[in-house]
Amino acid sequence: MASSSSSTGGDPQAKPVAVAVAVRGDGRASRRAARWAAANLALVPGRVVLVHVIPPVSFVPSPSGERVPVERMEPGVVEMYAQDRRERAQEVETVVLEGDSVSEALARYAAESGVRNLVLGSACLSWFRRILRLQNLPTTVLKATPCSCNVFIVSRRQLTVKFANLSQTGKSNTYVRIQSISHRAYALIQRNWLQVKHSLHGLPDDETPKSSGVTSSDLCSQACSSLSTSTNAGRKTPGRAGDKEFDAIGQLKEFPCVSLSSTEGPKPIDDVAKLRKELQNTLMTYGEAHEDVVHAKKKIQVLSNDCSEDLKEVQDALRREELLKQTAAYEKSKHFRAITDTEMVKEAFTCEAYSKHKTESVANMMSTETGKVVDALLCTGKTCRRYLRHEIELATDNFSDAKKIGEGGYGIVYRCTLDHTEVAVKVIQQDSSDKIDEFFKEVEILSQLHHPNLVLLLGFCPEIGCLVYEYMENGSLEDQLINNKGCQPLHWFMRFQIIFEVARGLAFLHGTKPEPIVHRDLKPGNILLDKNYVSKIGDVGFAKLIADLVPDGFTEYRDTVIAGTLYYMDPEYQLTGTVRPKSDLFALGIIVLQLLTGKHPHGLILSAEEAIRKDTFSDILDQSQTDWPIAEAETLAKLGLRCTALKCRDRPNLESEVLPVLEDLLSRVTSSLKSRSPNVVVPSHFVCPILQEVMDDPYVAADGHTYEYRAIKAWLKKHKISPVTKHKLPNSSIIPSHSLHAAIQRWKSQSS
Template sequence: MYAIAQSETIDASRKVNDLQRQRLEETIKLKEINVKEVEAKEMAIQEKVKYEAVKREVEYVKECAEREAAQKKDAEINAFREAKEKEKLENVLLGPLQQYQKFEWEEIVSATSSFSDNLKIGMGGYGIVYKCSLHHTIAAVKLEILSNIHHPHLLILLGACPDHGCLVYEYMENGSLEDRLLRKNNTPPIPWFDRYRIAWEIASALVFLHNSKPQPIIHRDLKPANILLDHNFVSKIGDVGLSKMLNSESSAISTLSKDTGPVGTLCYIDPEYQRTGLISQSSDVYAFGMVILQLLTAKPAIALAHTVELAVEDGHLADLLDIEAGQWPIEETKELAVLGLKCAELRRRDRPDLRDHVLPELQRLKEFADRARDMASNAQLAPPNLFMCPILKDVMEDPCVAADGYTYDRKAIEIWLKEDDKSPMTNLPLPDKSLIPNYTLLSAIMEWKSGKQ
């Protein structure tokens, strides 16, 4: 009996031990399951965070792609505009001058609603300007004397009513250079390379006026308010109809004319003209120098020459430049500032010749700016990094998110997974080989590609 009881006790003890061991194993398995559940939840959270980050990046890339498409379109427009401007200039030099159209006074009164204040768009030194539509053409009407001069960067005279001294000019959609430099109505800033070009355009128009035959013409009221910009930001000088025609019998070195009444705007008037009453082409050069300094700084003209001169001498010109214009090239911009200061010298004899010195320098700087603009445009057309497959190093055709949270081209990652179970980016084992299509990124890539065409 004792042996039987002892045997049963041993069996019971063995069963208890087996039961305890089985329970311990189940406890360990339960802990492992809990750990895996926590890891799975953490991985899900990480995947969600990655998805949100990718979503934000895609939205940003989409915005960048839209901007890049717009910039490419602007570059194409600029190239077309330059070709047209060259054609216009050739026509001016080689072809006959176009005659202006004559309008009846009643047409102008009707088009301006009897010169309604609601159609008033500005006031020059010699008359009020009204916006209207004449013969299905948007135009600007101004009461002043007539002008028959034509140049790509002089405001085009569409027609006139001679009996009432009323002029009809082309309408310039982007208003005056002054308004754009001051960013009136929160308009976008003018990029620095366009400002280089505008300086050259204004100088070329002034050279044309100063060398007109049979008599040279002086503008006498050059300023940013009288420089207008069309829809492509091509600049044209206005108020030319009031320019002073000089006697061609004057000195070949410097053409001077006695003026009996003050004409012009404070801060742009030639100091020697104020002192002596003698007007010359150099008077326009002084005003042009002030315009250059305003193109660089977008600051009021009063005391501007002195401020820029000190900044150049102290090596602080960069602090004075208009930061809204972008990343100015320091050396070339310094050259332009020095050129503006030379033009704005107090004495006529210290100012450079516009045709022989100023215009060639501006031509060189304009060509530099054009190259910089084209290089920037080409760089902006490169695909964003987010569009590139880490395996192919090329734009993805079918982007998919792998288990490591990174996006790859589907064909490239499928070939990779056939040979390797590790992530191409982290070199860590992939939990699985599932691929999730990234439709948002695909849409952005397709939109970017369509913008390139």
């Protein structure tokens, strides 16, 4: 399907179309065809038109550069776009054809319009078309155009001609021969034809042919004949420069020549000039149209650039939108994570609140249990009295510094009088982290312990957290050894006796039933001396109850917080946190070496070992005493070194090994002292507090003091209070003291 439209400067029915030049929108072949038609067909009478074949409208470009199919556009818009494409010329007549095939459109136009001459341009790259197997448009047009039309194919080097058939026999185009000739040869033919035409115009009137049968075709035939003669003459002279052209002319004369002009006869010269001028105007109009096309292309380029900028802005907007979407997605994820974290915090807060509530419930239960323990102590412990707050404040003058006699890690100690008895009040510090636990621990433990070598607990006050102990007139063993301020040094016999008494007190703690007790902080500062220099172990608040004794290779109790004092602390306990009854033996060994040497515990073990190894032990003994029993002192030092072994399993057993040796040493030094001084003073712990004489059968009462059996028996029949403390006794049971009985018997035998 093809359609055409034309634009002319006058009436399109005034003249028939004589020359049609097929052109494209661009290309040198079209320009070459137009120039050739202007130079060679200017004298042909009739209209000259430019024929341009375009494909049918299948899309309409949008301002953004997008190709919109015609099916999606309105018919009126499509028609306006098609009309705009066809309007290409101003003064030059232009025929715009629409069709899918250029050759078919041109052939149809030649047949329907009756054009006599059709000019086409041809590129010289026929070899390139053959390689790519492209369609040769000029050849196709030559074969498709009707026989009534002259076809000129103009290329760079030659001219391909197909002359019209005048016979009008209606034969097929297959009998029409196509001739190719160079531009030079065709110019020669045209020049000879013009000479023949000029000669015909120069004849007199009587010689001029009267009949119109002598037409331009006859003149052309005559010119061809004359050219053929010249051609034959030229062939006889080989080597001339124009042999190829004359051969072509010789071949051209064999074809019937159709006059390039009308069969009506020659036109006046003025008409020819007029036609030439019109052709020139046509060419100028074509040039202007070409400029308009170029201008339109520039406008299209500007619009395309604008569309590109708009497209770039749209793309930037899309990128910004994508960036904003990504930012929104990121913020959304952050919001989701924040919500998740908030939920986790809520859950953690809920768990913490539950744990806090549970802890408070446990604390309340413990407080309740503690109250029950206190009530039980008050019910069962008859010697342990509960004091009121105002009683303690009144006795200590509202905790006056003048009453202060000491300060420990867990409290301050005041000296005062309660119930007409001199006592020591220990107030637990208010900023102590575990003061409550420590307080009730001491109350629970000390209220159940009654031994001559343990400090006696007389009472407590839970309102201010204080403990009431019996007052020890001679202070601590540390005051006698290290902080001795002008006082007389301890006699070596008292030192032997103190070691024996401390060992007895430890043996009592370790032998308690059903659970043994480990002191964990035995040191000279916690060994107190009464007015008779009887030693007693105090500050049992650090004590730890052990379930049952197990072999030394097994862990008995593992403590997360190490308790004790440096230099007196069991090395194995420091390393592993394991508490055993033998942990107290290490501190006992250090105290033994200190009592013998009177030195600081730092490096004392090494110096004692070296002195014994070099047999210079007498040099490290305390020089304040000049009459040391060297043999007994060295034996005691060796026992102390055994107690300071690094591993618990290498230390001796307190009950079966340490106490018998100490008892034997005490017996020996007592005999030695008696032999030196017959009027030796009787040890105070050998004397009964009731009879004030040496005991023969010592018994321990419920108040922890030792009495003669017959004396305490008679006392209990009449009284329910202690002969020493004047407090009510918890019970009337008495226990024989076999170790003290043996010591008294040895002392008596040695004295006698």
